[in-house]
Amino acid sequence: MRGAFIVFEGGDRCGKTTQCKRIVEYLKSTGIACEYMNFPDRSLTTGKIINDYLLKKTELPDRAVHLLFSANRWELEPKIRSLINRGTSLIVDRYSYSGVAFTSAKEGMDLEWCKLAEIGLPRPDLVCLFKSRVDVVSQRNGWGEERYEKTDFQKKVCENFQLLKDPSYWQEIDAVGSIEEVTENLKPLILETLEKAKSRKLENLW
Numbered sequence: 722m723r724g725a726f727i728v729f730e731g732g733d734r735c736g737k738t739t740q741c742k743r744i745v746e747y748l749k750s751t752g753i754a755c756e757y758m759n760f761p762d763r764s765l766t767t768g769k770i771i772n773d774y775l776l777k778k779t780e781l782p783d784r785a786v787h788l789l790f791s792a793n794r795w796e797l798e799p800k801i802r803s804l805i806n807r808g809t810s811l812i813v814d815r816y817s818y819s820g821v822a823f824t825s826a827k828e829g830m831d832l833e834w835c836k837l838a839e840i841g842l843p844r845p846d847l848v849c850l851f852k853s854r855v856d857v858v859s860q861r862n863g864w865g866e867e868r869y870e871k872t873d874f875q876k877k878v879c880e881n882f883q884l885l886k887d888p889s890y891w892q893e894i895d896a897v898g899s900i901e902e903v904t905e906n907l908k909p910l911i912l913e914t915l916e917k918a919k920s921r922k923l924e925n926l927w
């Protein structure tokens with residue numbers, strides 16, 4: 722039986738990384754095989770260039786950066802499929818939806834063009850979209866250090882997530898409660914998805 726492919730998405734610093742890790746810990750503690758994965762994976766070949774770009778050490782054309790983020794996922798595509806097919810569930814921090822939502826928030830970038838490089842990647846069984854208020858998250862430590870951490874840009878990103886939302890496999894998560902409350906609310910949804918995935922084929926984007 723295959724594992725489930727679950728993605729957490731949302732604007733910057735909305736708490737999804739914390740929740741991803743807490744869910745992985747929780748699942749492991751109950752004996753469920755699962756792994757945490759995050760995009761961009763800055764340790765990969767493409768990830769190093771992406772890291773320099775995000776830290777504003779290099780400049781690159783918008784389309785080139787977009788394709789690097791996509792290539793970063795393609796670098797891990799064989800691993801994703803193999804883990805899932807061997808029964809390990811993946812809890813993934815950002816995916817193609819961030820790729821499209823962030824690039825298409827830039828001036829002159831078309832959302833449909835942004836989706837093209839993602840075609841054929843595995844489609845998650847569940848996307849948890851973390852709702853967050855940009856005015857609240859922008860108060861958090863370190864905000865503004867990386868590229869994209871600007872209030873107006875983040876608002877545009879949130880609007881783009883709404884355009885990508887597919888109610889057949891997306892759930893919006895209210896990320897405003899305490900860390901513990903958010904985890905508790907997530908648990909049943911995650912367990913249900915793990916159960917359903919067992920008898921379903923892994924689909925492809927889009």
Ligand code: 2DT
Nearest residue numbers: 760761790815816819820823824869
């Ligand atoms: P983290 O703060 O989660 O490390 O993300 N991004 C991410 C893109 O522009 N395209 C993508 O495909 C992905 C996965 C979102 C770093 C920043 O990179 C953005 C925030």
